[in-house]
Each structure stands twice: as C-alpha cells, then as structure tokens.
Amino acid sequence: MLKQNLPDSPWYSSYEPNNYGDFFYSLVRVYQPETVVELGTEAGFSAYHLARGLRTNGKGHLYCYDLWEKYDAQKYGFYSISKSTAEDNLREYKNTIGLNLTNAIGIDRAYQTVDILHVDLHNDGEILNRIVPAWIDKVRQLVVIEGGSAERDRVEWMIKFNKAPIKKWLEDFSRRGDIEYLTLEPFPSVTIIRKK
Numbered sequence: 001m002l003k004q005n006l007p008d009s010p011w012y013s014s015y016e017p018n019n020y021g022d023f024f025y026s027l028v029r030v031y032q033p034e035t036v037v038e039l040g041t042e043a044g045f046s047a048y049h050l051a052r053g054l055r056t057n058g059k060g061h062l063y064c065y066d067l068w069e070k071y072d073a074q075k076y077g078f079y080s081i082s083k084s085t086a087e088d089n090l091r092e093y094k095n096t097i098g099l100n101l102t103n104a105i106g107i108d109r110a111y112q113t114v115d116i117l118h119v120d121l122h123n124d125g126e127i128l129n130r131i132v133p134a135w136i137d138k139v140r141q142l143v144v145i146e147g148g149s150a151e152r153d154r155v156e157w158m159i160k161f162n163k164a165p166i167k168k169w170l171e172d173f174s175r176r177g178d179i180e181y182l183t184l185e186p187f188p189s190v191t192i193i194r195k196k
C-alpha cells in the first residue's frame with residue numbers, strides 16, 4: 001500500500017475515506033455468518049468492522065491471514081506493517097478475531113466451507129485468479145474482493161507495473177456461468193461475488 005496517498009490514521013486503509021467500514025459491518029449483520037475469512041488484514045480496518053458486526057450478531061469468528069512484517073513487495077512500493085500493530089488496533093475484538101501470520105495463497109486447503117471470504121492482497125487480476133477459483137465452491141454466502149472498478153484498475157502502480165486489470169478478470173471469471181457479481185464504485189471499490 002502506498003502510505004503517502006492515505007489519510008493520517010492508524011488504519012492506513014484506502015477503505016477508510018469512503019467509509020467502507022459500515023459496508024463490512026452491514027454485510028455481516030445481514031448475512032449472519034458463522035465463519036468469515038480475510039486474506040490481507042494489514043492494520044485491521046476491514047477486520048475491525050467485520051468483527052464489529054460479528055460481535056453485534058453475538059456469533060461467528062473471523063480468521064485473518066497476512067504476512068505483515070514478512071511481506072516483501074517493496075519493488076512495487078508496497079510495504080506492510082507489523083502484526084503487533086494489527087493486534088493493538090484489534091484488541092477490542094481479540095476473542096472474535098484470529099490473526100495468522102502466513103502466506104494467504106493456498107490457505108483455502110485449510111477450509112472445507114466458509115460463509116464470507118474477503119480478499120484484499122493488493123489485488124490485481126492475476127492474484128485474484130490464484131485465489132478466488134480455489135475458494136468459490138467453498139464459500140456459502142459471499143466472496144468480497146477489494147477492487148473491480150475501472151478507476152481502481154488505473155491506479156498508478158497497476159499501470160506502472162503492468163498489472164492485470166481486475167475488471168477484465170471479473171468478466172472472464174463470470175464466463176464460467178455459475179456466478180454473479182456486483183461492483184460498488186466508490187474508491188477503491190469492492191466487488192461482491194456469489195454463486196447463482
């Protein structure tokens with residue numbers, strides 16, 4: 001994440017300016033999930049609001065995966081923060097959230113089913129193609145991915161490093177015929193994917 005473009009906040013999150021926190025909270029309140037998995041947690045903004053919904057529901061658990069200080073993508077201008085920062089930010093929900101420092105790629109093999117999956121790994125079309133097909137048949141309710149708008153596909157690092165656009169990946173992925181998706185446009189945008 002390019003910190004210089006983000007608000008001065010403990011969350012360092014592109015989700016914060018357009019208040020996607022309430023989106024994550026509402027999703028959990030409406031769908032009443034038991035098991036939520038998040039791939040890419042960083043300082044914990046989305047995790048906080050997912051957990052806030054679970055706490056209000058009175059049930060459910062959030063399993064978070066991130067490499068935190070072990071994430072090495074400085075060549076793209078990304079760096080993450082330490083796991084202990086996320087722990088501090090999420091202390092209030094420590095009984096609802098499990099934080100796991102591990103590579104998110106392949107972690108689908110640890111699950112048979114989940115209710116909601118949130119994918120926020122500095123997404124591009126190629127990363128999503130490694131993640132979402134492996135999960136889609138295990139997800140009972142929704143896959144939520146960061147991105148999906150044309151504006152998000154044009155952010156500086158997507159262009160500079162010739163990253164595969166998310167919008168095109170969504171169009172291609174939906175050709176399998178058994179999924180539908182909806183993109184919420186305010187930056188950075190999120191896309192909800194579900195089985196028909």
Ligand SMILES: C[S@@+](CC[C@H](N)C(=O)[O-])C[C@H]1O[C@@H](n2cnc3c(N)ncnc32)[C@H](O)[C@@H]1O
Nearest residue numbers: 013040042045046066067071080103104120121
């Ligand atoms: C955009 S940030 C997540 C933001 C967070 N969801 C929020 O609400 O602000 C992306 C995170 O993905 C993590 N990440 C990227 N690739 C990863 C991988 N293969 N395995 C685990 N974590 C990864 C980075 O360490 C970084 O913390």
